[in-house]
Amino acid sequence: MKNALLSFLILLFLGSPAFAAPLTEREELTLSLNQLSQIEASLQRAQQSARTGNNERYYFDYPRIRSDITTLRSGIEHYLTPARAQPRDTATLVGLYREEKTTP
Numbered sequence: 001m002k003n004a005l006l007s008f009l010i011l012l013f014l015g016s017p018a019f020a021a022p023l024t025e026r027e028e029l030t031l032s033l034n035q036l037s038q039i040e041a042s043l044q045r046a047q048q049s050a051r052t053g054n055n056e057r058y059y060f061d062y063p064r065i066r067s068d069i070t071t072l073r074s075g076i077e078h079y080l081t082p083a084r085a086q087p088r089d090t091a092t093l094v095g096l097y098r099e100e101k102t103t104p
Contacts, residue, residue, distance in 0.1 A: 029076050036073050040066070061097045068093045 023031070047062045071091050078088075 026080060029080055033073060033076055036069055036076075040069060056101070058098050058100055061099050064094055065097050068095075 043062060043065060046060070050060065071089075071093060074089070
């Protein structure tokens, strides 16, 4: 009985997702595109929350981060489905999303 239980546990452990085949580059990049969509949805919710009673000195620059996400998405999509060899867009990410509010 102990051997059967031990054999079952070994098979269960070896068959666990930790030993699953690693994802291919294409699968990882596709997952990244899905995550970018989730980030955009989260940013949309955060922006809607920020509109209600935000009297902070600094604000999060939502248009800038959306632009960066668009740049990331287009780069990944271009890599995954290249039409033909074309010059690359050399746009760089800004990375600074905190802006100081100006007082009138």
